[in-house]
Amino acid sequence: MAQKQQTANSEPEPVIKITHLSKSFGNIEALLNVSLEIYAGEILAIVGDNGAGKSTLSKLLSGALTPDNGQIMVGDKSYSSMTPGKAISLGISTVYQDLALVDCRDVVSNIFLGREPVYAGFLVDKRRMQKEAAQVLQDLQINIPSLHTPVGLLSGGQRQGVAVARAVFQGGKVIIFDEPTAAMGLQESAKVIKLLLKLREGGLAVVVISHNLHQVFKISDRICVMRHGQVAAICETKYSSPKEIVGLIMGAAAGV
Amino acid sequence: MKPNIAQLLLGLVLCITVLLLSIASPFFMTWDNWRNILDQSALLVIIAIGMTFVIVTGAIDLSVGSVAALSGVCMAVAMHAGMAVATAILLGLAAGALVGTSNGLLISRLNLNPFIVTLGTMAVARGVALIITKGIPIYGFPAAFIWWGSGHIGALNPPILLAILITLLGALVLNQTKLGYYALALGGNEEALRRTGVAHQTYKLIIYVICGITAAIGGLVVTARLNTAEPLAGSMFELDAIAAVVLGGTDMKGGRGSIIGTVMACLLLGILRNGLTILSIPSYYQQLTIGIIILVAIIVSELRLKNAWEND
Numbered sequence: 001m002a003q004k005q006q007t008a009n010s011e012p013e014p015v016i017k018i019t020h021l022s023k024s025f026g027n028i029e030a031l032l033n034v035s036l037e038i039y040a041g042e043i044l045a046i047v048g049d050n051g052a053g054k055s056t057l058s059k060l061l062s063g064a065l066t067p068d069n070g071q072i073m074v075g076d077k078s079y080s081s082m083t084p085g086k087a088i089s090l091g092i093s094t095v096y097q098d099l100a101l102v103d104c105r106d107v108v109s110n111i112f113l114g115r116e117p118v119y120a121g122f123l124v125d126k127r128r129m130q131k132e133a134a135q136v137l138q139d140l141q142i143n144i145p146s147l148h149t150p151v152g153l154l155s156g157g158q159r160q161g162v163a164v165a166r167a168v169f170q171g172g173k174v175i176i177f178d179e180p181t182a183a184m185g186l187q188e189s190a191k192v193i194k195l196l197l198k199l200r201e202g203g204l205a206v207v208v209i210s211h212n213l214h215q216v217f218k219i220s221d222r223i224c225v226m227r228h229g230q231v232a233a234i235c236e237t238k239y240s241s242p243k244e245i246v247g248l249i250m251g252a253a254a255g256v
Numbered sequence: 257m258k259p260n261i262a263q264l265l266l267g268l269v270l271c272i273t274v275l276l277l278s279i280a281s282p283f284f285m286t287w288d289n290w291r292n293i294l295d296q297s298a299l300l301v302i303i304a305i306g307m308t309f310v311i312v313t314g315a316i317d318l319s320v321g322s323v324a325a326l327s328g329v330c331m332a333v334a335m336h337a338g339m340a341v342a343t344a345i346l347l348g349l350a351a352g353a354l355v356g357t358s359n360g361l362l363i364s365r366l367n368l369n370p371f372i373v374t375l376g377t378m379a380v381a382r383g384v385a386l387i388i389t390k391g392i393p394i395y396g397f398p399a400a401f402i403w404w405g406s407g408h409i410g411a412l413n414p415p416i417l418l419a420i421l422i423t424l425l426g427a428l429v430l431n432q433t434k435l436g437y438y439a440l441a442l443g444g445n446e447e448a449l450r451r452t453g454v455a456h457q458t459y460k461l462i463i464y465v466i467c468g469i470t471a472a473i474g475g476l477v478v479t480a481r482l483n484t485a486e487p488l489a490g491s492m493f494e495l496d497a498i499a500a501v502v503l504g505g506t507d508m509k510g511g512r513g514s515i516i517g518t519v520m521a522c523l524l525l526g527i528l529r530n531g532l533t534i535l536s537i538p539s540y541y542q543q544l545t546i547g548i549i550i551l552v553a554i555i556v557s558e559l560r561l562k563n564a565w566e567n568d
C-alpha cells in the first residue's frame with residue numbers, strides 16, 4: 001500500500017524523519033545513532049529483543065523522553081527535542097507500553113485525560129465525555145463492563161483497550177503502538193489488528209512495536225529491526241521472511 | 257459523585273454519636289449548642305478543604321497552621337499601621353498565597369519532597385510571625401475586622417458562611433473542573449498526566465497556593481474571633497486538618513478524595529469535642545478519644561482499599 005502511494009506521489013515525504021537519535025540512561029546506551037523515516041499510509045513494525053531500545057525510541061517520538069542527540073523532523077520542521085504537548089499538537093499519539101493510565105480514575109476520565117471538554121468556560125462536560133467515550137469504545141469494539149470502573153480494576157487486556165481507545169480518539173497523523181496486544185486474548189488482538197489496518201487505510205502512519213512476528217508479517221509494510229539500541233536493519237515485509245528477521249534480531253549480518 | 261463506603265460509615269458514626277450525645281445531655285440538641293459546634297468546626301473545615309486538594313495529589317502540607325498564624329499577624333500589623341481593614345485582610349491572604357507559592361514552586365519545579373518542604377516552610381512561616389511580633393500577641397482591631405470572627409448574618413456568622421462557601425467551591429472544583437481532575441490524576445499517576453502534555457507542574461503549584469489561601473482564611477477567622485493575632489496560633493492545625501481529610505475517606509496515597517467526606521469528618525471531630533466537653537470529660541481524655549478514632553478510621557480505610565483492589 002505504501003508502494004502505491006509512492007508511485008502516485010513520485011517523491012514521498014516522510015511524516016517523521018529521525019536522524020542520529022541517541023539516548024542514554026547513566027552509562028546504558030538505550031538508543032545509539034538511530035535514523036528512521038516513517039511514511040503516511042504505512043504500518044511500520046519495530047521488532048527487537050527485550051531492552052533493544054524500542055520503547056525508548058517511541059518515548060523520544062512522543063516527547064515522554066528527551067534525546068541526548070539527534071533530530072526529529074515532523075513535516076518540514078526539525079526538533080532537537082520533543083515535549084508531550086508538542087508531539088500531540090504535531091499529531092503524534094502514543095499507546096505506551098506501560099499504558100500511562102491513572103488506575104484510580106474511571107475509564108471515561110482516562111480516555112479524556114488532558115483533553116477534557118468544558119462548558120461554561122470551566123466545568124468539565126461529563127455528559128459529553130461519557131457519550132463520546134462510549135461511542136469510541138463501541139466503534140473500536142472494545143468491551144468494557146462499565147465506563148465508571150476505575151481502570152485499575154480492569155483486566156490487563158481491557159486496560160490496553162482503554163489505552164488504545166485514548167490514542168485513537170486523540171487521533172493525529174502518526175499513532176505509535178508499543179506492544180498494544182501483549183495482554184490481549186485472541187479476539188481482542190484481532191480487533192486491534194483490524195483497527196491498525198483501518199488506520200493505515202485512513203492514510204495515517206502507524207508504528208507498531210511487537211514481539212509477535214506472525215502478527216508483524218501479517219500487517220506491516222516495513223519492519224525495523226532493533227538490536228542493542230541501534231537499527232540493525234529495515235526490511236520491506238514482502239521481500240523478507242520471519243527467518244531473516246529472527247536472524248537479525250539475534251544478531252546475524254544485516255541483510256539490507 | 258457517588259458516596260463511597262468511607263462516607264457511609266462516617267455518616268453512620270456521625271448519627272450514632274449525635275444520638276448518644278442527645279440522650280446523654282439535653283443541652284446537646286439545642287440550637288445554641290449546634291451553632292457553637294458549627295462555629296468551632298468552621299475553622300477546621302476551611303483549612304481541611306485546602307488540605308484535601310493537597311492530599312488528593314498524594315502529598316501533604318504541614319505549613320497550614322503556621323500560615324494561619326503568619327497571615328493573622330500580617331493583618332494585625334497592617335491594621336495597626338493604619339491600613340483599611342479590607343486591605344489588611346487582602347495582605348494577610350497574600351501572605352498565605354506567598355507561602356503556598358513557595359511550597360508549590362519548590363515541590364513542582366525542584367521536585368522536592370512535599371513533607372520536607374512544608375516542614376521547612378512551617379518553621380519559616382512561624383519564625384517570621386514570631387519575628388514580626390517579637391513573640392508578643394497583637395490585639396485590638398476595628399469592629400469591621402472583628403465582625404469576620406463573631407459577626408451575625410442571620411442565625412449564622414461569617415466563619416460558618418465562609419466554611420459553607422469554601423465547601424461548595426471546593427466540591428465544585430474537585431469534581432467538576434480540570435483543576436480537580438488533574439489534582440486526582442497527579443495523585444494517581446503523575447507521569448501519565450505529564451505525558452498528555454498538561455502543564456502538570458502549574459496545576460500542582462496552584463493546589464499549594466489554594467491550600468495557602470485557605471490556611472490564611474483560617475488565620476483571618478482565628479485572629480478576628482480572638483481579636484488577637486497570636487504568633488503561636490494554629491499549632492497542630494495541620495494535624496487536625498490531615499486527620500479530618502483522612503477520616504473523610506481521602507486516600508493518603510492520592511488519587512481519591514472527597515470534599516463532603518472531609519466536611520463530615522470535621523463535623524464529627526467538632527461534635528465529639530463538644531460532646532466530651534458537655535459531659536465534662538477532661539480535655540486529655542478528649543485528645544485520647546480523638547486520637548483513637550483517627551487510628552480506627554485509618555485502619556478501616558486501609559482495609560477497605562485493600563479489599564477493593566483484591567476483590568477484583
Ligand SMILES: Nc1ncnc2c1ncn2[C@@H]1O[C@H](COP(=O)(O)OP(=O)(O)OP(=O)(O)O)[C@@H](O)[C@H]1O
Pocket residue numbers: 025028029030048049050051052053054055056057097
Ligand atoms: N528510565 C530508564 N532508566 C534507566 N534505564 C532505562 C530506562 N528506560 C529504559 N532503560 C534501559 O534502556 C534499555 C532499552 O529499554 P527499552 O525499554 O527501550 O527496551 P525495549 O526494546 O522496549 O524492551 P521490551 O521489549 O522489553 O519492551 C534497557 O536496557 C533498559 O533497561
Ligand SMILES: [Mg+2]
Pocket residue numbers: 054055056097178
Ligand atoms: Mg518496550
